[in-house]
Amino acid sequence: MKTAFPLISFGIALCAFIFISCNKEDYDSQVTIEQFNFPQTVIFEDSLTSYQVFSGTPADLTPSADFELLELSSILFTDYSHKQRLVKIPPGTQMIQLSDGTIGFPDGTILTKTFFYYHDERDTSLGKRNIETRLEIKENGLWNAATYVWNEDQTNAYLKTDGLTTPVSWIDENGVSHSTNYEVPSGNDCIACHQSDSKVAPIGSSLLNLNRDVERNGGTLNQLTYLQNEGLLNNFQVNQIGQMVDYNNANASLDDRGRAYLAMNCAHCHNPSGWPKANEREFDFRYQIPFAQTGISFEEEKIKRALDEREMPFIGNTMLDEEGVNLLKEHLDNL
Numbered sequence: 105m106k107t108a109f110p111l112i113s114f115g116i117a118l119c120a121f122i123f124i125s126c127n128k129e130d131y132d133s134q135v136t137i138e139q140f141n142f143p144q145t146v147i148f149e150d151s152l153t154s155y156q157v158f159s160g161t162p163a164d165l166t167p168s169a170d171f172e173l174l175e176l177s178s179i180l181f182t183d184y185s186h187k188q189r190l191v192k193i194p195p196g197t198q199m200i201q202l203s204d205g206t207i208g209f210p211d212g213t214i215l216t217k218t219f220f221y222y223h224d225e226r227d228t229s230l231g232k233r234n235i236e237t238r239l240e241i242k243e244n245g246l247w248n249a250a251t252y253v254w255n256e257d258q259t260n261a262y263l264k265t266d267g268l269t270t271p272v273s274w275i276d277e278n279g280v281s282h283s284t285n286y287e288v289p290s291g292n293d294c295i296a297c298h299q300s301d302s303k304v305a306p307i308g309s310s311l312l313n314l315n316r317d318v319e320r321n322g323g324t325l326n327q328l329t330y331l332q333n334e335g336l337l338n339n340f341q342v343n344q345i346g347q348m349v350d351y352n353n354a355n356a357s358l359d360d361r362g363r364a365y366l367a368m369n370c371a372h373c374h375n376p377s378g379w380p381k382a383n384e385r386e387f388d389f390r391y392q393i394p395f396a397q398t399g400i401s402f403e404e405e406k407i408k409r410a411l412d413e414r415e416m417p418f419i420g421n422t423m424l425d426e427e428g429v430n431l432l433k434e435h436l437d438n439l
């Protein structure tokens with residue numbers, strides 16, 4: 105007994121050590137995305153032209169008459185790409201305000217997001233390269249997601265479900281050249297970010313984020329009011345809806361900017377209805393959640409470390425969002 109005891113306690117200590125080093129408090133740098141077998145209610149066409157998203161020369165990205173532009177105050181960072189977001193709802197239907205602050209879309213809705221790079225941001229007339237157009241389609245009450253990769257001569261884009269890496273390069277507005285191996289997500293990667301209660305879901309359709317001024321038909325007006333005037337959105341008091349700030353707007357408060365950054369770059373995974381694997385961390389980074397319930401105050405250091413070591417976000421971009429990460433750290437330091 106006497107000789108066995110130290111061995112047993114060593115064993116217990118070893119078990120405890122292994123348990124601590126393997127428990128979920130430690131970040132697993134090899135996060136794997138499991139296969140999501142969510143039900144699908146549409147079969148995606150092979151070619152983007154089937155959806156008639158654009159009129160005229162497709163590469164110009166001129167929306168067809170039944171597609172409307174949607175503009176967000178704060179956006180997801182994706183390797184400095186530019187993005188165009190559109191919505192089409194079936195004739196005679198409406199989008200409606202939901203009690204959770206998002207928009208309810210009718211069956212048959214198509215949401216699109218096209219990612220592109222200007223060759224030279226100092227002179228956009230020099231042209232651009234379209235990389236991919238992502239689609240979300242609602243049928244039988246369920247959303248479906250897929251992306252279309254543009255061909256070399258920019259005449260069309262084709263369904264790509266298993267992901268792709270493509271080199272991109274551009275010159276920024278200060279004349280600095282950049283390049284990266286842009287990653288087109290796989291269909292399964294879409295779902296890691298685009299899920300709510302184990303169903304595929306849109307992300308950017310928050311009224312807070314859409315409640316902003318836009319240019320339409322030669323004038324400036326509120327985007328929600330514009331959609332209401334067009335009969336596309338149900339009537340409610342737009343001035344009762346709050347607004348998300350643009351996190352790039354240096355005149356907005358640091359707190360609001362930091363929260364907007366977390367909301368648009370992290371909250372799609374870190375919210376209670378998101379990807380369960382991300383929610384083991386119990387953060388809720390949504391904009392409208394009171395600060396005390398976000399989990400930020402207990403985990404500031406962890407968040408900073410995750411950013412410094414580029415653990416987060418681990419899909420959706422290949423480049424560090426320097427401005428965004430600096431903003432977020434400044435926000436955390438000033439809490």
Ligand code: HEC
Pocket residue numbers: 176178179180181189215216217238239240249250251288289290291293294295296297298305306307308309368369372417419420421
């Ligand atoms: C890293 C997380 C992430 C991945 C991966 C991702 N998305 Fe998104 N997506 C977002 C966020 C956040 C928004 C809203 C913010 C924005 O558009 O800037 C968005 C917006 C969209 C929109 C505009 C409508 C909406 O939901 O707001 C479409 C369409 C879309 N995504 C489709 C896709 C498809 C298809 C894939 C896979 C090929 C995909 N996304 C992969 C995070 C992601």
Ligand code: HEC
Pocket residue numbers: 128129130131132133135296297366369370371372373374379381382383384385403406407408410411416417418419
């Ligand atoms: C594509 C989904 C996704 C996005 C987007 C995402 N996360 Fe995470 N995050 C996860 C998952 C999954 C884990 C848990 C990883 C594990 O279990 O090891 C995690 C873990 C974390 C952790 C805990 C790390 C640790 O050391 O314990 C922090 C902090 C974090 N995320 C912050 C962020 C921040 C900040 C952003 C935005 C800049 C972000 N996340 C964006 C999925 C995501």
